[in-house]
Amino acid sequence: MVTGTSSENCDSRAVQKFCCAPTDEEALYSALNPPQNDLDDDEEPIRHNVAAHAAWFDGEDRFAAPAKLVVILERAALERSRELVGTHAKAPRPDHELQFTFDALETLLDSQLNEAGRLIIYLHSAEExxxxxxxxxxxPSSLQRFAKIMLSLLRRRRFTGSTPEAPAVLRVVDGPWDQLIPKGTAWYALSPQGESIHLKEFVRDVAGSTGFGCLPPSRSSERVPGRGSGRDSGDEDVGHIVFSIGASAGDATKDATFRGNSLQRLSICPWDLTGAACCRMLCSEFESLWNVHRC
Incomplete structure (x- = not known):
């Protein structure tokens, strides 16, 4: 006779289910305290730094002075998160498409520029x-955890972590870019096939002088104000700069869909760099230009 307490006989699925079934007390507790979301064991989603108190979402102007660097991680493989979640999930590989996005985003969030509130980040997925x-x-500490967060985000259009009532830390927003980026903002795309530049000199040219130097304007200068950009003409000269950076394998910005309103593609290195490396170099130059230091 099989009993529920005999571990040596817990070989069949039926017996294992019986042995591992929750007690009445546990079942009652679960019913009264259901998980808040499918990431109920999620760690605190907000880091405690200056950036956590930055202007955020509706009713607050994220593009107010001082000037900010805006980075758009292009062709991010968010939809491929499904491959790393669930009973049939694949073991994560260093060359998985989502790993490129994970590394680039982590680099940006850990930067001194972000902690100082001088960085604005968007993800632009492969499915737009x-x-x-x-x-x-x-x-999160692992790629699988990140994949779960991305799936939850795509399904619910927002992610708050373990507390649904908390402000969202990730949010799906409706385009087009004209409604998200202020009118007159200079916009460039990084690409190994772009025009070769010296990054330090370029940054000081476009961000350190009025009118962004002698470089050609982006299409953003011809746009009409939208959400977050309906401001006085004087506010358009704050000096924000947008960079589209690939967050997947290959040259993401080669496709016009993934270089936004930029008219010019730039190459900062004679050989291919990962998105994370580009983000690190870009943040470093702007930190130096704007004299940003970690407290």
């Missing part, structure tokens, strides 16, 4: 979903 990233979002 635009995600706004809170500057205080705390990256």
């Amino acid at each position: 979903v635009i995600v706004e990233v809170h500057p205080g979002f705390c990256m």
Whole structure:
């Protein structure tokens, strides 16, 4: 006779289910305290730094002075998160498409520029979903965890962590980019096939002088104000700069869909760099230019 307490006989699925079934007390507790979301064991999603208190979402102007660097991680493989979640999930590989996005986003969030509130981050997925990233979002420790968060985000259009009532730290926003980026903002795309530049000199040219130097304007200068950009003409000269950076394998910005309103593609290195490396170099130059230091 099989009993529920005999571990040596817990070989069949039926017996295992019986042995591992919750007690009445546990079942009652689960019913009264259901998980808040499918990430009920999630760690605190907000990092405790200056950026966590930055302006955020509706009613607050994220593009108010001082000037900010805006980075759009293009062709982010958010939809491929499904491959790493569930009973048939694949073991994560270093070259998985989502790993490129994970590394680039982690680099941006950990930067001194972000902690100082001088960085704005968007994800632009392979299926053209635009995600706004809170500057205080705390990256998970593993790629699988990140994949779960991305799936929850795509399904619910927002992610708050373990507390649904808390402000979202990730949010899907509706385009087009004209309604998200202020009118007159200079916009460039990084590509190994772009025009070769010296990054330090370029940054000081476009961000350190009025009118962004002698470089050609982006299409953003011809746009009409939209959400977050309906401001006085004087506010358009704050000096924000947008960079589209590939967050997947290959040259993401080669496709016009993934370089936004930029008219010019730039190459900062004679050989291919990962998105994370590009983000690190870009943040470093702007930190130096704007004299940003970690407290």
